[in-house]
Amino acid sequence: GDSVTQMEGPVTLSEEAFLTINCTYTATGYPSLFWYVQYPGEGLQLLLKATKADDKGSNKGFEATYRKETTSFHLEKGSVQVSDSAVYFCALSDRNNQGGKLIFGQGTELSVKP
Amino acid sequence: GAVVSQHPSRVICKSGTSVKIECRSLDFQATTMFWYRQFPKQSLMLMATSNEGSKATYEQGVEKDKFLINHASLTLSTLTVTSAHPEDSSFYICSASVSGATDTQYFGPGTRLTVL
Numbered sequence: 001g002d003s004v005t006q007m008e009g010p011v012t013l014s015e016e017a018f019l020t021i022n023c024t025y026t027a028t029g030y031p032s033l034f035w036y037v038q039y040p041g042e043g044l045q046l047l048l049k050a051t052k053a054d055d056k057g058s059n060k061g062f063e064a065t066y067r068k069e070t071t072s073f074h075l076e077k078g079s080v081q082v083s084d085s086a087v088y089f090c091a092l093s094d095r096n097n098q099g100g101k102l103i104f105g106q107g108t109e110l111s112v113k114p
Numbered sequence: 115g116a117v118v119s120q121h122p123s124r125v126i127c128k129s130g131t132s133v134k135i136e137c138r139s140l141d142f143q144a145t146t147m148f149w150y151r152q153f154p155k156q157s158l159m160l161m162a163t164s165n166e167g168s169k170a171t172y173e174q175g176v177e178k179d180k181f182l183i184n185h186a187s188l189t190l191s192t193l194t195v196t197s198a199h200p201e202d203s204s205f206y207i208c209s210a211s212v213s214g215a216t217d218t219q220y221f222g223p224g225t226r227l228t229v230l
């Protein structure tokens with residue numbers, strides 16, 4: 001079945017460092033891809049998404065490009081801030097399932113130090 | 115826009131009691147709502163999918179008689195944990211999607227359930 005694999009955390013960076021969180025997926029169809037962020041004690045917030053190959057999603061300085069050839073959707077940010085500390089989830093949505101079921105990766109915890 | 119609320123945010127109950135968690139879409143009509151369970155430092159596990167006016171579809175391994183889901187209107191879904199036990203303690207999160215845009219879900223803030 002469809003699945004999502006993320007790099008393991010925790011990832012600890014200094015403020016203004018470059019961030020990459022790797023995400024790869026397996027899917028039989030043509031999924032939409034998402035990054036969600038979860039701040040401590042809160043639910044998930046959609047960070048960005050891409051719906052087809054070569055699309056780039058971007059928001060709040062974060063970017064991810066839908067790479068069909070490498071089945072990847074890596075999250076990047078050029079300069080992280082302390083406020084970016086959170087858990088980041090990569091996910092895909094199976095378009096063949098009209099219910100829009102989301103399949104999540106295991107999450108990557110990011111800690112940014114001043 | 116696209117705000118989803120959950121109530122309560124935290125609940126502590128005794129073993130054997132039932133707990134109801136509400137999920138509301140505040141500014142849109144949600145044809146489909148999803149219920150997830152999240153263990154500490156782990157990913158979200160989809161429990162069930164509910165469509166307004168229909169019975170919920172449960173994921174494999176989720177007991178439908180224990181986790182009762184009702185989606186009576188386009189803005190409200192409820193999850194009732196019946197005869198709760200300590201192993202049911204978890205973070206429960208709902209999400210909602212809009213008809214015609216089912217690949218985008220809007221998540222509630224979650225409910226922390228602690229069963230003593």
